[in-house]
Amino acid sequence: MGRRRLQQKSSGKPDYEDKGVAEKKVNRINLTEKDYEGTPSTLCRGCGHDAITASVIRAFFDSSVDPRKVVKLSGIGCSSKTPAYFLGQAFGFNAVHGRMSALATGANGVNRTLIPIGVSGDGDTAAIGLGNFCHMMRRNVNITYIVENNGVYGLTKGQFSATADKGSRMKGGKLNDMPAIDLAELAITFGATYVARSFSGDRKQLAPLIQGALAHKGSAILDVLSPCVTFNNHEGSTKSLKYIRENLDPIQDLDFIPYYENIEVDYKEGTDQEVTLHDGSRIVLHKLRSDYDPSNKMQALAAIHAAVAEGKFLTGLIYYDPSRPDFAEQMNLCETPLAELGQDLLQPPAELLDEINAELMK
C-alpha cells in the first residue's frame, strides 16, 4: 500500500474528482474502506467537510486502525456533525460548542489507549473554544484535531468567523475588517507538536497528513481549508473553492509509510526528508521548497507570515516536534488506563485512613 501511494506522487493540486475507492479491498485488519464509514452525511451537497470525511475514512483504512479503539469528538457546528459520518463502530461524542478540547483532555487522561480524533470548526476552535483549544495544545494532549476551516458560521447561516480574512466579503457584501486568526500559527505558538495545513479537496495531501497525525503522540493540529458552498463560496470571499484552489502554496508532497510496512525509499538528497513518528511510522516529505525544515519553529512561523502577506495558503506539514512528551506521559500515570482500574487500586486501604486520622488528632 505504501508503495502504491509512493508511486502516486501528489501534485499538491486538488483532486476533487477522486470519489473514493470502490474496490472491495481489505486492510491489514481485514476491514474494507466501507467498514470505516458512518451514517450518511446531512451536510449541503458539495460541502468541503464531506471531502474531509472521505479523507478521514481513507486515512483510518490505510493505517488499519481498529475503529473500536477510536473515540471521535466534536463540538457544535456543521463540522462537528461529521464524526457521525465516519467510523460508525467507534464511540463518538458531539459535545457543546467550543468544549471539545476540554472533553478530549478528560477522556484522554483516563484512557490513553484510545485513539482520539476531534473534528471542529473555526467557530468552535477560533472563537468560543479558543481558550480551551490553546490550553489543550499547551498540555500537548494526544489528539488528532482537525479544524474544518471555512471562515464562516454555517449552521447559523452565514456570519463571519474569527478565521475570515480581513478584506473578505460576506455573501451580502458586508466587509470583514477584523484580522484573521491563523490557526496553524496559533498551534505552533501554543505548543502543538504536529501542525499541518491542507485543503479538503486534496485527499492525496490530506489523508497522509491525517495518518501522520494518528501516528503522532501529542496535539496534532490540522487546519483544513474547507469551502462552505452555501454561505462562503462567492466572489470576494477568500475561503471560496475557487480562491483557495488558486492560492494553495504547498511546501511538500507527502507519503505516509505505516510502521508495519518495511519500505525502503530512495531519497533525493536535499529534497527528500523522512520524519519518523512515535509509533514508528514515517512521513516522507518531498520538498517543494528545498530550504524548508518543519522542525524549525521560527522558520515555520516566518513561512506562515510570508504566505499570509501574499494571500497564500501554506499547506503541508508545517511544524513537527517529536521531543515533547504528551500530557498523559507528563502525568506519570500507571500502565492500565485509569478508566479500567478496579476498586482494589482506586480505594486506598483503611489503614492509611487511620494513619491520617492520627495525624489530624494533633
Added chain:
Amino acid sequence: METPRINDLSICVATENGSGSASANNILFKAIFKMGIPCSSKNMFPSNIQGLPTWYQIRASAEGYFGRKDVIDAMVMFNDTTAAKDIYRIRDGGLILYDDSTPLPPNLKREGVQYLGVPANKIVQKLVPASPLRGKQRNMVYVGALAYLFGIDMETIRAVLEDTFGKKPVVIESNLLCIDAGYRHMEENGVTQNIARLQAIPNGNKGKIITEGNTAGALGAIYGGATLVSWYPITPSSSLAENLEHYLPRLRKSNGKATYAIIQAEDEIAAAGMVVGAGWAGARSMTCTSGPGLSLMNETIGLAHFAEIPSVFFIIQRGGPSTGLPTRTQQADIQLMYYCSHGDTRHIILIPHDMKSCFDFARRSFDVAERFQTPVFVMMDLDLGMNLWSSEPFRLEKEPFDRGKLVTAEMLEQWEKEGKKFRRYFDADGDGIPYRTIPGNPHRHAAYFTRGSGHDADALYSEDENDYKETLDRLRRKFETARSYVPKPIIEMNEGVKTGVICFGSSYEPTREARDRLRAVGLKTNHLLLRALPLTEEVKEFLEAHKTIYLVEQNRDAQMAAVVKEEWPELGAKIISVLIYDGLPVTAGEIVKQIFNGAQATTAEVVRQARLRG
C-alpha cells in the same frame, strides 16, 4: 463581679490579614482542643492577602456546641483599623486584651468592659531581632497572655508547637519565647480576669480529630475512587483540590505510578468539560468550585445531564451574587444546583452537615453519579469547608463501588446470545436508568454516539417530537427513582410535639443548640436534618406530622423552602423560613430569635383566624 464560667468562652482575635495571626490562632485553638475541651473556631477573613481586617473566633463549650457563639466574651484588639468597632463587638462585662506598648487612645475606651494590656510590641522589640518575623511574633505574645488569663498551661502550648512544627526546633523555640513572655508578663503583673476559666477534661477529646470539610471531602473523594480531578482555583473550594493534591500522591500510587489524574484547568468551563469527558470515558471524575465557577459550568452540566454522564461537582458555597463575598459563607446556590443549566433539569444534591458526612457523602457521590449516570452535586459551604471542626475520626465503610448499569463486553456477548440488544438510552427496567457502555469496550455493539442534541433510545440523532418527549419523561422518571436512593433525612421526633424544625448543612450545629435553648424556655421542637435532594418521602411525612415547620437556611430568598413548596404546595404552606444571610457562620441566638418571632406571628395569626371564625 461575675463568677468565672468553666469551659464556656468565646475569644475573638481581631488582627490584620497577613500579619501571621493565623499561626497564633491555630496554636491557641489546638491548645484548648488538647486540654480536652469541646471547641470550634470560625475564621472570618477578608478576600485579601495582606492588610485587611480579619477575625478569628474560638469557642470553648463545655456543653459541646460547635456553632459560632452569639456573644464575644473576650476580644484581642490587635487591629488598630477596626478597634473602634471591635470594642463594641464584645458583650457587657467582657474583656479586651490590647497592646499597651502605647497608651490606649481615648476613643477606644468603653464603659462596662475590662481592659487588660500586654506590651506586645515592646516585648518583641526586646526578644526578636528587627525583621519581618518580628511583626508575626507579636501575635504569639497574645497567645501567651490569653493562656495565662484563661488557664492554658505552657506545657500544653509546647506540646501543640511540637505537633505543629515537630521538625523545626528553631521555630518551636522562637515561638515559645514570645508566648512565654506574654504569659509571664501577665503573671508577674498579677493581671486577672473573672469571666471564664479553661479547665482540662482528661481524655475529653480523646480519639477526636480536628479537620475541615475540604479535607474531609477530599479524603472521601479519594476513598470513593475519584480518578480524574479537574479544577480551577476559587475560594472557598481551592483547598479541597489542594487537599487532593496533597493526599493523592500518598494514597493512590501503583508501582510508583499515579492511579489518578489531577489537572488545574484554565477555567471552570474546561474543568467541567474534562470531568465530563473523563466520566464519559468511564472514570470517576470530579471538580470542586463555588458559585461563580458553577455559573460557568452550567452549560456543560446540562450536557452531562442530557447525555447522561456520571460526574461529581463539589460546590463550596460563598456569598453571592456575582463576586459577592468570596470569603464568607452562604447557602444561596441551592437552586443554581438543583435546576442547573437550561431546559427542564433537576439534579441530585448530597448535603453533608458535619465532617463525617463530608467524608461519607464525598465517597458515596461517585456511586450515586454512576448509578444514575448524571451530574451529582455535593453541596457544602465555606463554614463547613474552611473552618476547623472537631469530629469523630473518618471511618471507611467497606462496601463495593456501585458502578450502576455499566455493561461490559462479556455482558454484551451474553445479551447477544439471549437475543437482547444494547440500546443506550432505552428504559429497559422502567426506572428511567438506561444501560451504559464505555469507550474501549471492544464488543462490536458497544459503541454509540453521545450528544447533547436530541436523540432516540438508540442514541441516534433525532428531532422527532415523540423521541424528544420520551427522553424528557424518562429523565424525570430517573429523578423519581433517585428519591429512594439518596441519603434519607435524620429525624428526631418527640411525643406530642407539633413544631418541627428543618435544617441542612452547616446550619445543623447552631440549630441543634437553638433547639436546646428553645426547649429550656418551653418550646419543644422535632427535627429533620435534610441530607439530599430530591426530597424523600420522609420529608413529606414530617411536614404532614407538624402544624408549623421552621426551615433554617442561609440565604435571603428561602431557596430550599421554595423547592419544598414546589413539591408539596399545601404542606409547604406550613413552612416559616428562618433566613440568615449576613455571610457569617450562623449562631444559635439568631435562629432562636427568628423562631420566637415566627412563633409570635403564628400565635397572632391563630388568634386572628379564631376571631374571623368567631
